[in-house]
Amino acid sequence: MLILITGGSKNGKSSIAEKIITSYNSKRFYIATMIPFGEEAFEAIERHRKIRLNKHFETIEKYTDIQEIDIDNNSSVLLECIGNLCANEMFENKIEKPTDKILSGILKINSRAEVFVIVTNQVGEDGIEYPKDTMNYIKNIGEINKKISKKADCVIEAVYGIPIVLKGDRLLYQPKSIIQGELPPCLL
Amino acid sequence: MRLITGGAYQGxxxxxxxxxNINTAEIANGExxxxxxxxxxxxxxxxxxxxxxxxxxxxxPISATSEIISENPDIIIIINEIGSGIIPLEKSERIWREQVGKVGCLLAEKADTVERITCGIAVRIKG
Incomplete structure (x- = not known):
């Protein structure tokens, strides 16, 4: 089961992803892709760690080359996020177009997982013309998103905490707890 | 409370x-x-x-928003979606973009209805 979650910054993507993952009882893996560099990265990592606390995730820190990751068969896997992973492959590993590499890593993990939830980002909607490297980054994210979306069983867009199911069975994948939740997912 | 969202200039x-049925005199500008x-x-x-x-x-902004909703529970709030671009270089812009996300999540959670407008077309995404 492959589920892709997209949306803007602080729109509740991670919370929706974790709600889906924790509805499964299999062993949970969290693939962290953010390189801990600078104050804001630490803050973001701390914030996400707090959210995951007591949810029994085994964390795998892998900033590039996710095809090397070894997970247990039939486990639940959460990967955050394509934006970081793509930037790391492009700017650390110096791969200009890592789209197929990232996709094959994803399919390898998915072939062993019971459920694989991937958080990605919408980065191309501010209408600003950036330098060439950044435009290339926007293009790569768009292409990876399209490729994953094609393979995914379910694609969700988070709009201010509201999960909009773009692909897949609404009743099966839209957890009731999100619709009826007392707090907006990003504040949980 | 009702929330209306979407990109800039979508109607x-x-x-x-x-x-x-709102009169223009009943509309305040966030600015x-x-x-x-x-x-x-x-x-x-x-x-x-x-x-x-x-x-x-x-x-x-989170506590101000809670106050606004409790003082005027029938208010209609229009907020742009601004978080779907490249992370801004300027720290204050990054903070603003993230706070708009969090405030938007709070508004959407409290709202009876949420409508998202694209090219003038409204899609009810909550309520």
């Missing part, structure tokens, strides 16, 4: 005026909104700019 304000006027208005437009103003004045 959010027109939709609100027509669909909820110049004063909380003292809250009882005289039915709609706050450009709520993302109110978030910016609050941050510039060192006020907490």
């Amino acid at each position: 959010k304000l027109d939709f609100a005026i027509k669909n909820y 110049s909104f004063n909380i003292a006027d809250l009882s005289n208005i039915r709609c706050i437009n450009n709520y993302h700019l109110l978030v910016k103003k609050l941050l510039e004045n060192d006020e907490n």
Whole structure:
């Protein structure tokens, strides 16, 4: 089961992803892709760690080359996020177009997982013309998103905490707890 | 409370005026909104700019938003979606963009209805 979650910054993507993952009882893996560099990265990592606390995730820190990751068969896997992973492959590993590499890593993990939830980002909607490297980054994210979306069983867009199911069975994948939740997912 | 969202210039304000019969005198602009006027208005437009103003004045946008909703529970709030671009280089812009996300999640959670407008077309995404 492959589920892709997209949306803007602080729109509740991670919370929706974790709600889906924790509805499964299999062993949970969290693939962290953010390189801990600078104050804001630490803050973001701390914030996400707090959210995951007591949810029994085994964390795998892998900033590039996710095809090397070894997970247990039939486990639940959460990967955050394509934006970081793509930037790391492009700017650390110096791969200009890592789209197929990232996709094959994803399919390898998915072939062993019971459920694989991937958080990605919408980065191309501010209408600003950036330098060439950044435009290339926007293009790569768009292409990876399209490729994953094609393979995914379910694609969700988070709009201010509201999960909009773009692909897949609404009743099966839209957890009731999100619709009826007392707090907006990003504040949980 | 009703929330209307979407990108810039998609027809959010027109939709609100027509669909909820609002007079232009009943609309406040987030840029110049004063909380003292809250009882005289039915709609706050450009709520993302109110978030910016609050941050510039060192006020907490989350608690201000809670206060606005409890003071005027029938308010119609229009907020742009601004978080789907490249992370800004400027720290204050990053903070603003993230706070707009959090405030938007709070508004959507509290709202009875949420409508998202794209190219003038409204899609009810909650309620």
